[in-house]
Amino acid sequence: MKKSFRDPGLALAVVGGVLSIGAHDSQSQTVRAVHFSGTSCLYNASIQSPFASSPSVEVSAWLGFNTISAGQVQSIVVSHTNGANPTTALDFHIENDVGLPNISNGTHLYLLTTDGIQNSQYSQWVSDEVLPSTGWHHLWIASDTSQVFTNGNYTVVAFLDGIELTPNAAHTYGNTVNQQFFTTPYFQNNVNNAWTIGCYYNPVNGQYSSYVNGDLAEIWVSPLASATAPDLTPFGEFKPVTSLWGPKDLGNYCLIPNHGVIQPLLCNRGDANQFKYNLLPATNVIFSTIPGGTSPSTATDDPFAAIQ
DSSP states (O other), X not given: OOOBTTSGGGOOOOOTTSSOXXXXXXXXXXXXXXXEESSBOEEESOOOOSOSEESEEEEEEEEEEOOOOTTOEXXXXXXXXXXXXXXXXXXXXXXXXXXXXXXXXXXXXXXXXXXXXXXXXXXXXXXXXXXXXXXXXXXXXXXXXXXXXXXXXXXXXXXXXXXXXXXXXXXXXXXXXXXXXXXXXXXXXTEEOEXXXXXXXXXXXXXXXXXXXXXXXXXXXXXXXXXXOOOOTTTEEEOTTTOOEEEOXXXXXXXXXXXXXXXXXXXXXXXXXXXXXXXXXXXXXXXXXXXXXXXXXXXXXOHHHHOO
């Protein structure tokens, strides 16, 4: 039976009044989303991390779907190690699969994590369900290679708009099934990882690819704050009138999902002027437009306004 975060038994309450809503609510008239045109991508060569590595990661993103061609990959958030023998550590993307065995044609959600060593331990999780093709939708996924979540013999659990997704058994593999413990690095070779939003960067050949063609809002990435079952209720809720899954504000310094304990690695939100600042307003860490790419523009709407 699929889980839904409409179920009160699954929701972990966020203690009210501990954290103020902060800067973004003070700008409620501003569109809180950016548009990636298919040539847009943001890059930061070194995001400071309080974690050298972790077996876990939690990723939340609101995606305004647009065009994705057959066979195309669109990378939402990617991280790679720096220094000697750099390699991809985390890749969160959607992919329009066509003609592959044992999976329906259409767009699927993917999460790949590695131990940061080339040709070494990794996991890949793929949704069995085909994702929507239009509108704003919430993609949320958590991975912890050190435990099996209550969804069965998998170390990954994922939700689309508050409803649990099913892993595709044929294409979900590596250390995700019958897992062996490994950690995904966020700091390796004495340097912090690099991150891209809206495309994939190959750290070996320096090439960019897999550009998002659509809108993004409320990008949030962190190791899990606790070893308990993951909880996405800080990120969204079913609206009482329409019953549609809509976003919640992540709070000042993006601390609400981690219950005010730790800052996430990434929290990018707001319009085109704000989105490039990671953890706004906590830091001045800026994501830059990639060489030869275009800067994301402010979107025409956002999930806060579109989903009531």
